[in-house]
Amino acid sequence: MQQEFASTLLESAVTELSRLPGIGRKTALRLALHILRQDEATGVALGEAIIDMRRGIRYCRECHNISETDVCPVCANEARDHSLICVVESIRDVMVIENTRQFDGVYHVLGGVISPVDGIGPDSLEIDSLVDRVRRGGVREVILALSATMEGETTNFYIFRRLAGTDVTVTQLARGVSVGNEIEYTDEVTLGRSLINRTPFADSLPAF
Amino acid sequence: MQQEFASTLLESAVTELSRLPGIGRKTALRLALHILRQDEATGVALGEAIIDMRRGIRYCRECHNISETDVCPVCANEARDHSLICVVESIRDVMVIENTRQFDGVYHVLGGVISPVDGIGPDSLEIDSLVDRVRRGGVREVILALSATMEGETTNFYIFRRLAGTDVTVTQLARGVSVGNEIEYTDEVTLGRSLINRTPFADSLPAF
Numbered sequence: 349m350q351q352e353f354a355s356t357l358l359e360s361a362v363t364e365l366s367r368l369p370g371i372g373r374k375t376a377l378r379l380a381l382h383i384l385r386q387d388e389a390t391g392v393a394l395g396e397a398i399i400d401m402r403r404g405i406r407y408c409r410e411c412h413n414i415s416e417t418d419v420c421p422v423c424a425n426e427a428r429d430h431s432l433i434c435v436v437e438s439i440r441d442v443m444v445i446e447n448t449r450q451f452d453g454v455y456h457v458l459g460g461v462i463s464p465v466d467g468i469g470p471d472s473l474e475i476d477s478l479v480d481r482v483r484r485g486g487v488r489e490v491i492l493a494l495s496a497t498m499e500g501e502t503t504n505f506y507i508f509r510r511l512a513g514t515d516v517t518v519t520q521l522a523r524g525v526s527v528g529n530e531i532e533y534t535d536e537v538t539l540g541r542s543l544i545n546r547t548p549f550a551d552s553l554p555a556f
Numbered sequence: 557m558q559q560e561f562a563s564t565l566l567e568s569a570v571t572e573l574s575r576l577p578g579i580g581r582k583t584a585l586r587l588a589l590h591i592l593r594q595d596e597a598t599g600v601a602l603g604e605a606i607i608d609m610r611r612g613i614r615y616c617r618e619c620h621n622i623s624e625t626d627v628c629p630v631c632a633n634e635a636r637d638h639s640l641i642c643v644v645e646s647i648r649d650v651m652v653i654e655n656t657r658q659f660d661g662v663y664h665v666l667g668g669v670i671s672p673v674d675g676i677g678p679d680s681l682e683i684d685s686l687v688d689r690v691r692r693g694g695v696r697e698v699i700l701a702l703s704a705t706m707e708g709e710t711t712n713f714y715i716f717r718r719l720a721g722t723d724v725t726v727t728q729l730a731r732g733v734s735v736g737n738e739i740e741y742t743d744e745v746t747l748g749r750s751l752i753n754r755t756p757f758a759d760s761l762p763a764f
Contacts (some may be wrong), residue, residue: 355624361609364602371591375578381647382577383610384622391610394602395571401569402591414592416563426759439589 354382354524358384361471410481412457412474413442422454428479433506437461437495442492453491456481461499470506472488472529478507492520566592614681618689620665620682622647630654630662638660639696643686644704645713653701661699664689669707670714678714686715690724700728 349370365376407413408420415421422428422442430452436442442455458473482488492507494500506524508518524542525534534542566588573584591599591664615621616628623629627634630636630650644650666681689695700709700715715727732750733742742750 355609355613357605357609357612357624358622361605364605367598367602370583370586374638377648378578379576380609383606384613384647388610390575392607394575395605395607397565397569397572397603399600399603399605400593401563401565401588402596402603404565405563405592414563414566416565439592440585535569548751 351532359420370376403430411455412459412477413455414439427452431486431493433481433487433489434491436492436493437500440491453489456490458494458503461494461497461503463499473503475507475510479510482514489517490517492518496521496523581691619663620667621650621663635660639694640699641686641689641695642699642701644701645708654729661697664698666702666711668708669702669705670709672748673709681711683715683718687718690719694726697725697727700726704729704731727740 361380361383362373362376365371365379366373366449368376368483371379383394403416406416406418408415409418410423411420413422417424421422423430429452433455433456433457434451434453436445437458437460440459442457445451445455445538454476454528456478458475458478460468460473462468462470462473484492490507490511490523494503504520511518522545523538523549525531526547531539569588569591570581570584573587574581574586581588583585606695612624613622614626615622616623616631617626619628621628621630625632631638633684636683638659641664642659642661643664643666644653645668647665647667650665653659654662661731664682666683666684666686668676668681670676671680686698690698698715698719700712702711710725712728719726730753731746732753733746739747
């Protein structure tokens with residue numbers, strides 16, 4: 349049902365809001381009316397934050413992560429290990445890995461994974477630029493941190509092949525039982541992999 | 557978990573987006589990253605639509621519906637029946653009733669219903685201004701179109717009492733079986749009311 353609006357300003361705000369993923373016209377209208385109920389400064393702050401973000405953020409020349417500068421803070425940080433590149437699908441994954449505080453290397457954001465069904469081939473992704481980075485030298489290890497899906501595995505394999513001529517070590521995230529999960533509810537493929545890739549128990553003990 | 561962001565621009569967009577109802581920080585981040593993936597014009601258009609709406613929309617002096625002018629298009633329309641006022645809770649209800657194309661009177665938006673639990677008393681609502689409108693004369697009928705809830709019924713009764721001294725006719729929306737609903741699944745209270753308020757069958761036939 350096409351709603352009729354008393355105001356073209358409301359109409360266009362609803363139209364723009366409903367372009368967002370998971371937000372239909374009904375939700376967009378609810379959001380717009382909420383914004384109207386708040387004081388003017390709150391609504392204007394939301395609009396300006398969106399504009400400033402869209403205009404101000406660009407992509408790091410090196411790793412293609414979002415950045416407000418030509419080179420992102422991670423790539424610009426001398427204290428980080430620039431010989432260790434973690435390859436991820438998206439900006440989101442960089443944030444998640446940064447939150448673990450277990451990684452002190454740099455990143456390379458592909459912008460997705462190879463998925464012929466969705467029309468995403470290797471050329472749509474930042475794979476050539478990764479190979480260039482490695483070829484330029486100074487890179488010791490490339491960690492593939494892509495999703496453990498068919499598309500992720502395909503992309504892993506493609507990148508591995510593309511890096512074959514170089515002397516870089518290519519690794520991938522360990523597959524295994526999630527911390528906190530019960531064995532009974534772990535899927536068979538993961539359980540099988542975690543058996544094959546079992547690790548010495550002594551390694552899991554804290555160092556004294 | 558508090559996310560850490562690579563960019564303060566992203567951070568503030570996520571903070572502002574997560575103020576919207578039903579949108580947490582995770583969804584806000586998803587929306588922000590979506591906006592970043594779109595071209596710049598789309599993101600800027602969204603922000604500007606929100607700002608323009610918030611700055612441009614005010615409330616009709618007569619009926620308190622949203623309007624871009626001092627008096628809304630409905631109240632300004634000479635062709636509509638100004639002696640017939642439909643009292644509704646919100647702007648949303650005006651739209652829904654307009655969409656039925658069954659009403660040619662004018663509106664009065666209360667801004668809610670009386671709900672002591674939520675701290676909403678008669679003074680928080682546009683009830684005094686409704687009584688004023690009726691007292692100024694020229695109003696034949698007030699239709700109460702509030703929700704069929706405890707709060708709605710309380711508000712109906714309060715307005716009815718406040719209008720007692722005037723010679724206006726106060727009516728309310730018919731309660732009955734929803735069109736398209738099966739009797740078996742209609743709740744008892746509604747069914748009971750629809751029996752008491754049964755209407756002559758001949759009235760439902762199209763006129764020849």
